[in-house]
Amino acid sequence: MQKNIFLLGIFIFLLSFQKEIIAQEKPSLVVGIVVDQMRYDYLTRYYERYGNDGFKRLLNEGYSLENAHFNYIPTYTAVGHTSIYTGATPDHHGIIGNNWYDKFLKKSIYCVDDSNYSSVGTDSDYGKKSPYRLATTTVTDQLLLAQNMRGKSIGIALKDRSAILPVGHTATAAYWYEGKDKGHFITSSFYRNDLPIWVTDFNKQQKAQYYTSKPWNTLYDIKTYKNSTADNSIFEGVFTGEELPIFPHDIPNLKKENGNLSIISETPFGNSITLDFAKAAIIGENLGKNKDTDFLAISFSSTDYVGHKYGVDAIETEDTYLRLDKDLADLLKFLDKEVGKGKYTVFLTADHGAIRVPAYLDSLKIPAKYFNTRKFKTFLDSVSTKHFKSTELVENFSNYQLFLDKEKITTLGLKLDDVAEIFANELINFETISKTVTAKTLRNTNFTKGILNVLQNGFHQKLSGDVLLIPNPGTISGKRTGTTHGSGFSYDTHVPIIFYGNGVKKGASKKHYEITDIAPTIANLLRIEAPNSTTGKIIEEVFK
Template sequence: MKPLRWWSDTDRFKFCTLYLIAVFACIFSFSAAGQTLPKLVLIVVVDQLRGDYIDRMKHRFGDGGFRYLLDNGLNYSNAHFRHGSTFTATGHATIVTGGNAPEHGIIGNTWYDPVRRKPIYAVADPGHKIVGESGEFLVGASPRNLLSSTIGDELVTASRGKSRIFSVSGKDRSAITLAGFLGKAYWYSMKSGHYVTSDYYHNNLPRWMSSWNAKDIAKVRKIFDWVLSKKRASYMFEGRDDRPEESDYFGLGRAFPHRMKDVDQSSFYQVLLATPEGDQVTLDFVKELLSSEKLGQRGYTDMLAVGFSSTDLIGHMFGPDSLEVEDNLLRLDRTLSQLFSAIEESVGLDSTLIVLTADHGVGEIPTIRAKTGQLAGVIDTENILKKVNAWGRKKSSALQDVGLALLSSNLYLDSSLLLESGWTTEKAEDFLAAKLIDIDGIARVYTRHDLEAGRLPRDVISARVARSFHPVRSGNLLLVPESGYNFVTPGIVVPASHGTPYNTDTYVPLLFTGPEIQSAAIHRRVGPEDIAPTLAAYLGIKAPDGSIGEVLKEVLSGH
């Protein structure tokens, strides 16, 4: 037998080095299939892109946008959010966490803090000032209200900080939720037309960002006329223009052509986001970001989230079945094509995993729906609050203004007044629920104590409401309007809306394409909650802390 040979220090160093390389390769790779990671993960969220839009328009799309995704990947055609709080901030939080309000805490764009007696904006943070813009009206911003890690956070953690996450959107609440805690978020300023951030991410703007802002990409669009991109006769909604139910948004007008020179110039940058050019400005910024930050070109998987916001504002102002929405979808298709071309040039589409979805759907303008004989209407939130306070005063002289706020379908009560009156919170909730259900347009009222105890009817709507409830941030009563009804706030003109647990608001597209993903149409019920755990499985990393979704097996079938 040959004597044992002890390793030298050099041998041990070589072994340890190779061993560590192998370990990290196993941790941060597709170990099961021997696949290398994609260079870039691209998450595209189109605000208010209802799930049926793509199917009804697909025969009119070009080759490089939606058709690229449909022809080269998976189309989950029956995707619905599991929650009923179909608001922008909530939907974006769900997409990247894989959870709903009980897990990520974002119950709406705004909720109410009954202790501090003030509304809370989903991404507001006075401790982190806006960078890139100044003004006393500006409130700082950060992801501090998010209660779960995101898929981007998990990617950065798994790569030991080597992967980078960037998020860009027309709205702050979209960009910040998509970026999570460890990414960088940038969003469009409706004051200046520039892109801004907060000192949570940067103390000063990156040099490339300052240079981009100096070009005033949005300002040059003051001479823009939004005209139809095709012959009017080719549109399915050619006759749905200049309808009295639509909004003349700051002078944008209700009929084509929409001329930017006619709008209230003090609101120009806000109005621009309500046209297809708003998404073009976002695209231009994204292209600069891709080039300057060299995403996907450093040997580690990077993630880019892009939120296109114009579809939402256009849908709100003109309604889902309008000529404006139809033309915008054609233009959005070209915007996506340009985005994918930029990805191809900088990273390569064959090295990019792409997910496209939306944060919520939208319902028809109630007055237009009512003309068809369907149930429809609006519910004045201020009027509800007045009724609640009047009922409280009749019940007890101590209950002056017991109703504090009605935000994101949540009605908040003053617990201190209830305590003084000797009326228990549970009895107050039951009493008011019985009154509220008689208001025209209110379909259901859920009390906090029933939601906490799980005493709910076993139906889809109740399940979605339960997935919208947070034990700390939600109100005492959760109100659900009848299908076709919208909550409205006096002074805020939004003809078409969302925010309900009905299919028209929960229905969104869900498309995947990337390395080893086969083309197929999948019709079973899935949800955006499944995006984060599926990406985690694809990347070989841990799912976010609040993830309750399921892994979509078709995305992994090639691995």
């Protein structure tokens, strides 16, 4: 009898101890960090130059996935942010680009534009936004649902889409930057009808004016930037008004011809003002100070703007990451102080990578080309004329997708699937195209690996085009300076994923993981339901 009472006592003690441990493990605040256009190798390439308290702190004290990839095409900003937070690919969540052709409205649309709502904090239309085109829930939605709408979920970025899509439909707020002559953060009436006092106070500080009042010079002696090509490179872009892409960049005198306060986006200081605003949000909203878990989604966008202008190998890009490293160190120390060490969880990733400038690769005899839109249009018309005696069968070509004019095809007595197949068979012969596939094939065939599997994950039956094209590896559209992204090749898909803080162990993995694994992993950490269309898996090895 005494033995049974003793065992019962131990059981009750262990049960209460387990409950206490569970209560301790749940973070007060989750901070999701997306670094726009961050290739994985920026972690290793600049590692020796980083300080100990930014990227290195996350790597050395957190859990890093070294072989993580996006698993769909197209690798664009809106799609990336959405897939990270939904745990789903575009075939489920419905955000198939930044912009795409809407075959029902017969026009190109932008992913978060919504005229049903008004701007808050500005007299322009730049705040008329919402996440209504997002067809699924996000992990941030699921957190608030699990807490009976208690807690707060806030998105912050320079870009509207990068602030809005991560925090889904139930967010407390999303804030983004308006440049030009404004230089402040705004929102939409989708979230609220006025700016909180803390946002108004922040905007009054005129931080954008401060950051753009001085030249952009290198953080360290320019001779120490050995990981980058020479400063004056023909493969780099320039600001309007500059003759050469060299330091220092005279930001105060370049503002007038480069969008005034919008210029901050194309400098490392766009990340700094984002950090400043995030810190103001943590204090102003008391994030991490309540019984329920809060969520802060931060996107650092300047890395993308700088990358597009200068490319992967520029000193400007290296300098931007060295400065971002200091900003991350600042953020982590701030979280230690305001929320408390061990009381918050962070994950850091990117929305896509980037290709090295094809013109630079070509100069090194590495296969790399430019997709010539004008030549392609001529080729497309010749195919259409040859087979159908008409150039009016293609309604739109964008994002490497053909949208066919179904009414015209019917009028000519043709069948849509037959026309699509002819275009697919002919367009494969264009010089910079490596694969073509019809919507019918993607509907009826299950590709389980390779580039067609990645394309299929990005194909939305209702929204996508009738014929989809894949350019050759190393091929982009655009100028011969700077870089871009969008493909399903490794330079665009391989990105960092690091988990850090509450509930996360130290370590690293070389296993293959996908970007859609982040949301279910965070959901499991928080012990909530994953987003409703999640296809990713829980990364068990991340947890303590």
